[in-house]
Amino acid sequence: MTFYRGHLLVCGGEGCTSSGCNEVHGAFREAMRKKKIEDEIKIVQTGCHGYCEKGPLVVVYPEGVMYNRVGVKDASEIVNEHLVKGKPVTRLFLTDPISVDQVPKYEELDLFRKQHRIALRNCGMMDPDSVNEYIARGGYSGLAKMLDTMQPAEVVNEIKESGLRGRGGGGFPTATKWEFCSKAKSNKKYIICNADEGDPGAFMDRSLLEGDPHSVLEGMIIAGYAIGADEGYLYIRAEYPLAIKRIRNAINQAKELGLLGENILGSGFNMELKIKEGAGAFVCGEETALIASIEGERGVPRSRPPFPAIKGLFGKPTIINNVETLANIPYIIDQGAQTFASVGTDKSKGTKVFALTGKVKNSGLVEVPMGISVREIVYEIGGGTFEGKKFKAVQTGGPSGGCLPESKLDLPIDYDSLASAGTIMGSGGLVVMDEDSCMIDVAKYFLTFTRKESCGKCTPCREGTMRLLEMLEKITAGEGEMADLDRLERLAKTIKTSALCGLGQTAPNPILSTLQYFRKEYETHIKDKKCPAGVCQALFFYRIDDHICVGCGVCIKACPTDAIEGERKQAHHLDMEKCIKCGGCVDACPFHAVIKE
Amino acid sequence: MKKLTNKDELQALRQQAQQEIAERNQNKNRIIVGMGTCGIAAGAQDVVNEILKELQRRHITNVEVVRTGCIGMCEREVLIDVVRAGEDRVTYGQVVPRDIPRIIGEHIVNGRIVEDMVVGRLTAV
Numbered sequence: 001m002t003f004y005r006g007h008l009l010v011c012g013g014e015g016c017t018s019s020g021c022n023e024v025h026g027a028f029r030e031a032m033r034k035k036k037i038e039d040e041i042k043i044v045q046t047g048c049h050g051y052c053e054k055g056p057l058v059v060v061y062p063e064g065v066m067y068n069r070v071g072v073k074d075a076s077e078i079v080n081e082h083l084v085k086g087k088p089v090t091r092l093f094l095t096d097p098i099s100v101d102q103v104p105k106y107e108e109l110d111l112f113r114k115q116h117r118i119a120l121r122n123c124g125m126m127d128p129d130s131v132n133e134y135i136a137r138g139g140y141s142g143l144a145k146m147l148d149t150m151q152p153a154e155v156v157n158e159i160k161e162s163g164l165r166g167r168g169g170g171g172f173p174t175a176t177k178w179e180f181c182s183k184a185k186s187n188k189k190y191i192i193c194n195a196d197e198g199d200p201g202a203f204m205d206r207s208l209l210e211g212d213p214h215s216v217l218e219g220m221i222i223a224g225y226a227i228g229a230d231e232g233y234l235y236i237r238a239e240y241p242l243a244i245k246r247i248r249n250a251i252n253q254a255k256e257l258g259l260l261g262e263n264i265l266g267s268g269f270n271m272e273l274k275i276k277e278g279a280g281a282f283v284c285g286e287e288t289a290l291i292a293s294i295e296g297e298r299g300v301p302r303s304r305p306p307f308p309a310i311k312g313l314f315g316k317p318t319i320i321n322n323v324e325t326l327a328n329i330p331y332i333i334d335q336g337a338q339t340f341a342s343v344g345t346d347k348s349k350g351t352k353v354f355a356l357t358g359k360v361k362n363s364g365l366v367e368v369p370m371g372i373s374v375r376e377i378v379y380e381i382g383g384g385t386f387e388g389k390k391f392k393a394v395q396t397g398g399p400s401g402g403c404l405p406e407s408k409l410d411l412p413i414d415y416d417s418l419a420s421a422g423t424i425m426g427s428g429g430l431v432v433m434d435e436d437s438c439m440i441d442v443a444k445y446f447l448t449f450t451r452k453e454s455c456g457k458c459t460p461c462r463e464g465t466m467r468l469l470e471m472l473e474k475i476t477a478g479e480g481e482m483a484d485l486d487r488l489e490r491l492a493k494t495i496k497t498s499a500l501c502g503l504g505q506t507a508p509n510p511i512l513s514t515l516q517y518f519r520k521e522y523e524t525h526i527k528d529k530k531c532p533a534g535v536c537q538a539l540f541f542y543r544i545d546d547h548i549c550v551g552c553g554v555c556i557k558a559c560p561t562d563a564i565e566g567e568r569k570q571a572h573h574l575d576m577e578k579c580i581k582c583g584g585c586v587d588a589c590p591f592h593a594v595i596k597e
Numbered sequence: 598m599k600k601l602t603n604k605d606e607l608q609a610l611r612q613q614a615q616q617e618i619a620e621r622n623q624n625k626n627r628i629i630v631g632m633g634t635c636g637i638a639a640g641a642q643d644v645v646n647e648i649l650k651e652l653q654r655r656h657i658t659n660v661e662v663v664r665t666g667c668i669g670m671c672e673r674e675v676l677i678d679v680v681r682a683g684e685d686r687v688t689y690g691q692v693v694p695r696d697i698p699r700i701i702g703e704h705i706v707n708g709r710i711v712e713d714m715v716v717g718r719l720t721a722v
Contacts, residue, residue: 059707066707106688106717111670124631124668135607136614144604203635203671210633211666242634257610258600266602365669 004042006083009059010070020072021056027075028058034076035084060088067092110383111362114376116343116369118351119167119204119327123211123365128246131253134214140259142334143218146225147267150333155226156182159329161337163349168194168285168322169397169426170502171348171415177319180309181227184317189229191220192313192320194290195236195243198282199398200449202429204353205323207365209236209243212327213250219326221260221271222333227319231272235290238277247275282399282453286501287312287320289455300455301501322427324353344370348414352425358395358432359385368413375409378432389434392533393518397426399446399453400506402513403439422513424506438535439518440525443510444472450507461504464495468511476536480526489515534596537581541597544585546571548593558588623682626660626705631676633667639674640693647694648677651701660705673716679704690716 010025025043032038058067058078065088067078074092081087106112117123126133134140146155160175181189193216197205209216220232236244251273254260262270276294283289284299291313293299312318328350332340341349348370354377357363361383368377374394378384385391393403402423404411411417415425433442451465471488474480492508492515499505515522524530531539544555544564549571556564556572563579566572574585574594586594601607628648632641645662652660659682670676673690679700680686687710689700696714703709 066709104715104717106719109717112717120669123666126665127663128666129664132610132614133618135611136618138611140607141611144607148604207633207635207667207669207671211668240634242637256600258602259607263602265604265607362670363672365667365671367669 005040007042007044007061008083009044009061011057023072024056024058024070024075027072028079031076031079032083035079037079037083041083065093111364111366111381114372114381115367116351117367118331118340118343119208119324119353120212120365120367121331122215123207126212128211128213129249131214131250131257134212138334139214139330140218142330142332143221143259144265146222146333147265147269152182152226152228155222155333158337159226159332162332162340163337163344163347164325164328164332164340165348165415166322167324167328167352167427169400169424171425174321174325177309177321178223178226180307181229181317181319184310186317188231188314188316189224189227190313190316190318191224191227191229191232192287192290192294192318193220193232193234193236193323193326194285194287194320195234195240195323196278196280196285196290197240197323197427198237198280198285198453199400199427199429200446201357201431202355202398202427204355204365204428206240206243208323208327208353209240210246213243213246214254215327215330216247216323217250217254217260217273219321219329220273221264222329223319223321223326224271225269227317229319230270231274233274233276233294233313235276235278235284235294237280237284239280244275244277251275281455282449283455283501283503286503289501290320291318300457301503303500324428345412345414347416352413352428354428354430356382356430356432358430359389359434359437360432361386370414371412373410373412374404377413377430378409382432385432385434389436391432392435392437393433393439393442395423395431395433395442395510396429397424397506397509398429399449400424400502400509401426401429402509403433403442403517404513405517408517422516423509436533436535438476438531438533439514439521440472440476440531441533441535443514444469444476446510447472447507450503454503454507458498458500458504460495460498461500461507464491464499464504465507467491468495468508472511475522475525476531476538478525478529478536478538480522482523482526484526485515485519485522540581541576542574542579542581542583542585543595543597544572544574545593545595548591550591550593552590554588554590555585555594558584560584626682627678627680628660628662628701628705629678629680629686630662630664631667631674631678632664633671635667635671636674636676641675643694644675644677644692644697647697648701651697655701655706657701657705670716676716678719681705681708684708686719688716688718689714 056070058070078089081089156175156178164174165171195205278284281299284293286301287308289299289301308318344350351367351369353367356366366381393405395403408421411421418425447469451469454461454465456462471484492511495508496505534540551569561578561580563575564572630641630645648662675692676690677692678686678688700711703711
C-alpha cells in the first residue's frame with residue numbers, strides 16, 4: 001500500500017462532470033506532475049457531494065479545505081500555493097452561505113427563549129451514565145455542603161424558605177411535609193421517590209430519570225438526611241426500562257464513590273437506596289397505594305389520616321416526593337433558597353416542567369418560571385396552533401385536570417390560579433387543542449382512562465366513573481338529552497367529594513371543566529345532534545358534492561366497504577348505510593368533493 | 598474508583614473531572630446523541646451505529662461519540678449535537694442514518710454547518 005501525504009478529492013458526480021470536472025482533474029494531474037508531487041498527493045475522484053451548483057468541487061485533505069467552482073486555470077494555483085507552500089487559496093473558498101452566526105442559538109429558539117431550567121439543568125447537557133460529568137457540573141456539592149455545615153432542621157428550613165411545593169401535582173409545601181416526618185418519633189424512617197408517572201401526555205419524570213439520574217438521587221439523600229431516614233425506594237414503573245437502568249447505574253456509581261451507602265463523605269450519615277419496579281397502574285402514583293405496592297400488597301389506596309409522614313411504609317414515617325421535586329432539592333441547597341425563590345410568583349416559587357403536546361407547532365418538554373401565562377406557553381414557546389386552525393382549549397393536569405378555553409389564556413400558571421379556574425397543575429401535562437377537537441370526546445377519553453385505572457376499592461370511583469362514561473357515550477352517540485347534563489354534573493360532584501383517593505376525587509374534573517367552559521358544545525350534541533368538530537362518528541355524515549366530483553374513481557378504490565358507486569366521469573354517490581366513516585375517501589379525493597357534515 | 602471521605606475530596610474530584618472535560622472539549626471533536634427513550638424510539642441507536650461506521654470509513658479518530666438524555670425537543674428526535682473543538686455546539690434534528698455521512702463530511706471534516714438540518718446552537722462552554 002502506498003502512503004500519501006495528502007489527498008485531493010475532485011468530484012465526479014453527474015452535475016460536476018457536466019461543469020467540467022474531468023478537465024479539472026486532468027489539469028491537477030498535469031500541475032502536480034510539473035511540481036513532482038504526484039507521488040505525495042493522491043488524486044481521488046469522488047461521488048457527488050450534493051453541492052452541484054458550486055461544482056466542480058475540490059477538497060484537499062488532511063486539512064479538509066474545500067474549493068468551489070474550480071476551473072482548469074485554478075488547478076496550478078492550488079497545487080503551487082496549497083499543496084507545495086501550504087497556503088490555501090482563499091479566493092476559491094466557498095462564500096459560506098452557511099455562516100455560523102446564522103444558526104439560531106438555543107436561547108433564541110421559540111422552544112427555549114422563555115425557559116428557565118432548574119430541574120432540567122443537566123438534561124441533554126451531560127452523559128447520564130457518567131457520575132464524573134455530573135460532579136463536574138456541580139453535582140453532589142449541595143450534598144457535601146449540607147453534610148459539612150447543616151443540621152437536619154436547617155435543611156428543612158432552607159427548603160421552607162425556598163417556597164418549594166410538590167411538583168407531582170398537589171402543590172403541597174415540601175418543607176411542611178418534611179417537618180411532619182422529621183418530628184415523628186421512630187427508630188426507622190423512609191424516603192420514597194415517586195416515579196410512577198402515568199398521566200397520558202406527561203413524560204417529564206422519565207426524562208429527568210433518564211437524563212439526570214444523579215440529581216434525583218442527590219435530592220433523595222438530602223431529603224433523607226433532613227427527615228432522619230436511612231433507607232429509600234425509587235418507585236419506577238416497569239414501562240420505563242431505560243430510566244430504571246440509568247438509575248441503577250447511578251446508584252452503583254454513587255456507592256462506589258462513597259456518596260451513597262454507609263458513612264457518606266465521612267460524615268457518619270448512611271443512606272441505602274433501592275429500586276422498586278411498579279407494574280404500571282395509575283393508582284400506584286397515589287402515595288398510600290404506592291406504599292402498599294412496595295410492601296408487596298395489592299396497590300390500592302387507604303384512607304388518610306394517618307398520613308404517610310406519620311405512618312407510612314411498613315408502618316414507619318415516610319416521605320414521598322415526586323421526581324421533579326427531588327431534582328430541585330440539590331439546586332436549592334447548593335445555590336441557596338433565595339436564588340430559587342427569586343423565580344416564580346408569590347405563592348408558587350421556582351419553575352415547572354411541562355410536557356407540551358397536542359395541536360401545537362413546537363411540542364416537547366419545557367421548563368418555565370411559575371407565573372408565566374398559558375398564552376406565552378402556547379404561542380411564544382409552542383408557536384401556536386397549526387396553520388389555519390383556530391385555538392380551542394388547553395388541557396392541563398392530565399386525567400385529573402381540566403380544559404381551559406381561549407378566555408383563560410392570560411391566566412398565570414401557578415397552583416392557585418389553575419385551581420381557581422377549575423383545573424390543576426398536575427404533573428405538568430399540557431395538551432393544546434384546536435377546532436378539530438371535540439371537548440366531549442376529550443372528556444370521554446380521560447374518563448375512559450380513569451375508569452380503566454380505577455382500582456375498584458371504593459364505590460364512587462368504581463361505579464361512578466363507569467356511569468359518567470356511559471352518559472358521555474350516550475351524548476356522543478347522539479342519544480343524549482338535556483337532563484343528562486344535570487345528571488353528569490351532580491354525579492361528578494358527588495364522586496369528587498366521596499371517592500377514597502386522588503384518582504377518584506379528580507376523575508370528574510375533565511367533565512366539570514368542559515361543562516363549565518364548553519357547555520354549548522354539549523348542547524349542540526344533544527339538541528342539534530351535531531358534533532361541531534366533526535369527531536363524534538354518529539353525528540356527522542359524508543356526502544359527495546356532484547358539482548365538484550369529476551368521477552375519477554379514486555374514492556371507490558379508497559373505500560374499504562364499497563360504499564361509493566358511480567360511472568367513470570359521472571358524479572359518484574356515497575351510500576351512508578354502508579359507510580363506516582373512516583374518512584378514507586376524504587383523504588383520497590384530489591378535488592375535495594367529499595364533504596363532511 | 599476510590600471512595601470519597603470528605604467534602605474536599607469531592608471538590609478535588611470535581612476539579613479533576615472539569616479539567617478532563619475541558620481538555621476533551623479543547624482537543625476533541627464531539628458528537629453527542631440524544632438517547633432518552635424518545636431518542637431511542639426515534640432510532641438513535643441506528644444513528645449512532647452509522648456515526649461510528651462513517652468515522653471508521655473516513656479514518657477519523659479525533660471524534661468522541663457520547664450520549665445524553667432528552668433535552669426536551671422530543672418531537673425533533675433523533676437529535677445529535679456536533680461540537681468541533683473550541684467551537685459552538687450545533688444541534689441537528691430529525692436525523693436519520695443517511696444524513697450522517699453529510700453531517701460528518703461537511704461539519705466535522707470541513708467545519709461547515711449543514712444549515713438545513715440545524716435546530717439550534719449552544720454557546721461553547
